[in-house]
Amino acid sequence: MNIYDRIKTMSDEMAGDLTAQRRDFHKYAEPGWFEMRTSSIIARKLTELGYEVLVGDQVCKKDSRMGVPSEEKLEEQYERAVAQGADPEFVKYTKGGMTGVIGILRCGEGPTVAMRFDIDALGVFEEHDPSHRPAKEGFNSVNEGFMHACGHDGHATIGLGVAKVLMSIKDQLHGTVKLIFQPAEEGVRGAKSIVDNGHLDGVDYLIGSHVTNKKEDDPAVVIPGSYGSLATTKYDVIFHGKSAHAGGSPEVGRNVMLAVGTAILNLYAIPRHSGGVSRVNVGTVVAGSGRNVIADEAKMEIEVRGETTEINEYMKNYAVNIIESAAKMHGCTCEMKLMGAANSLTSSEALMERVKRVCEEDLHLPVAKEMSSKNGGSEDVSYMMNR
Structure with a gap:
């Protein structure tokens, strides 16, 4: 079995576990600088997989964080995270809003590739009506006023899936992989603090991704790049x-x-x-x-x-x-x-072409006709891209 078939097989085998994990993150939604339970669970899982794990002030430069809530609110959220099953070993590093996790996999000489996954929820109320699928199936947010309405519960889960796959094929890899689980993307508040802590220094390739909506019967496609982010x-x-x-x-x-x-x-x-x-x-x-x-x-x-x-x-x-x-x-x-x-951002043409080739030729995944999609909003992964 070649490496690409192995990746696809593992992805299929993990589907059930990843769905359960995504629903767990969705149920316990935590917005920017409050992602204490979320960060602790990510750190625990990366540690169990064998990654070198960075947490707390190892991840974000404290004074570079933007839009940090009051100490009183941070303490309230910390107590709630503990009560809701945060990992006891790792949650202590998140006190004061020092959230986010980085997992590092070193595979000898070669390029350094960073992959960024944002993990925060939004400050909005989730519908409790039974017609709303999370409510119907029991995983709508229990944290009133907070909801994963932008898919970052999916991003965090994808990151953990990627971590498991990469660890399983590490003997076939060369170089270093940094998996960056970023807090506080909403409001564009978190990425700069990670950049200012030096985590993008020496990175040769950066991959950031975002899920989007589609009609239920439409096929999922890969869009290799993005432009137009303000x-x-x-x-x-x-x-x-x-x-x-x-x-x-x-x-x-x-x-x-x-x-x-x-x-x-x-x-x-x-x-x-x-x-x-x-x-x-x-x-x-x-x-x-x-x-x-x-x-x-x-x-x-x-x-x-x-x-x-x-x-x-x-x-x-x-x-x-x-x-x-x-x-x-x-x-x-x-x-x-x-x-x-x-900052504004535009994806690398060369990297988009490489993603397209691997998806089509090696993974046999459908790629959108347009190589890049326009993002009319703003995204602080731009700080990492423009490093």
């Missing part, structure tokens, strides 16, 4: 003003409502860029304490995007200037906290 920057903005009675002494106050309103109108008035697509969005605003009180604090969540990293930088700089100027105009101050970021 660079993005995301901020939480806090405006500070001065409270006063709106009827008795309005002139004493410094109204953050005016600062926020000025900022919003002008953010949407940023001139478009001739070099490509650009986006701006104000997603949330929370402000005010009463009808007759000049508001003294407001929180605004915004993002900008660009077809290229340069266009995103243009949008970001314009947005920062508008926000700071709007605050100053109305006698207020502001602070901006970076919550997420990603």
Whole structure:
């Protein structure tokens, strides 16, 4: 049996176990920096397979993480992860949101190949209606407000399947494989901290993948590459003003409502860029304490995007200037906290061709007619690709 037939045979044999594992991850959904149970289980399974395993601050550079929840919320999630069956040996390394796992397989001289699998869920509610298959079959999320709605439960499971296959054929491999189980892809918050910890240094090839939807009767196909992913920057903005009675002494106050309103109108008035697509969005605003009180604090969540990293930088700089100027105009101050970021990306033509050839000629898998699919969103695997 050649190596490709062996891979296909093992994949078929593992199908039942992988389905069960994916449903387990789905049931105990954990969003970015909360993936404590998930990380501990991945670390345990990689260890049992014989991988060199990195966890905790060995994976992510602590100060490079973006959009990290409060210590109180992190502690609550840690306690829940333990109660829900996290591996006791490995979960302790995830305290404080130090999630993510890297498994390393060394097979002598040769290239270093990194494979990235994101593992976080989204902060959305999952349907409990019996017509929803996970609810009907008993694996819908038990963590209210968190759901694997983007397929990362599948990605984490695929990573474990790949790990088992690679270990079984290690005698036929040359070089080093790094399996990167990345936290906090949603909100593009996690990849940079892995890059900043040096894990992409010396990597010759990087493979990242994503499942997508298809109609039930349509055949599954492999799309070798991706393009069009927008660079993005995301901020939480806090405006500070001065409270006063709106009827008795309005002139004493410094109204953050005016600062926020000025900022919003002008953010949407940023001139478009001739070099490509650009986006701006104000997603949330929370402000005010009463009808007759000049508001003294407001929180605004915004993002900008660009077809290229340069266009995103243009949008970001314009947005920062508008926000700071709007605050100053109305006698207020502001602070901006970076919550997420990603660069634009385009897959390697040479690597796409290689994937296509192996899929078609060796694994006999169907490949899409178009070699690359457009991703109109943003993906922080771009930090790894552009390393």
